[in-house]
Amino acid sequence: MRPPTRAPENRTDRRRAKTRQALIDAARTLIADGRAATASIADITATADVGFGTFYNHFDDKKSLFDAAIDQILEALGDHLDTVADRTADPADAFATSFRHAGRLAIAHRQTAEIIDSYGFVLMESPTGLGPRAHRDLSAAVDAERLQIDNVDLATAITGGHLLALVHAWLADPTSVTEADVDASVETLLRSFGMSAAAARRLAHRTLEPLG
Structure with missing residues (x-):
């Protein structure tokens, strides 16, 4: 079994983790809808309901997401x-x-x-x-x-x-x-x-x- 993931320790970490998870959830939605190949970064952040500029704080590119x-x-x-x-x-x-x-x-x-x-x-x-x-x-x-x-x-x-x-x-x-x-x-x-x-x-x- 994998060790449990340690919870973010402060408000900033929790907010960052929440944004990252929102982007991952958006990616899962786009994959399931068959739109992963054509989705832009703007599409991803819009689906995640986060600011466009936050994407690169968490991922290098679409593939890594x-x-x-x-x-x-x-x-x-x-x-x-x-x-x-x-x-x-x-x-x-x-x-x-x-x-x-x-x-x-x-x-x-x-x-x-x-x-x-x-x-x-x-x-x-x-x-x-x-x-x-x-x-x-x-x-x-x-x-x-x-x-x-x-x-x-x-x-x-x-x-x-x-x-x-x-x-x-x-x-x-x-x-x-x-x-x-x-x-x-x-x-x-x-x-x-x-x-x-x-x-x-x-x-x-x-x-x-x-x-x-």
């Missing part, structure tokens, strides 16, 4: 998923549970879903978020002889493809994807990674404890 916005989303997702591995000694269970939680989080928050859909496999390749955790758990499951995978990198990418497909379909029609579909998807993944049908079904559909 949007990178910070993506990192924040992935870190939040990663922090949620980090609690899963601590609850089970079975890496296959950790993989399945993490995927189920990630899918639920994605289809419960439209902004997050829009960003995942927009950035696709770039997010899976990030050092934070679902990608490295899926790779970690899959590798551990292979070592524990819980799964049979020849290429863990490819299996991680396939996992990302399943999540992206769920998100894309949900954005097109929120009634078309449910939590049951997320569970069915991870059941398919487990079976394709060498787990028996009965074992995969048990892991994919067992009672899911809340995160946190």
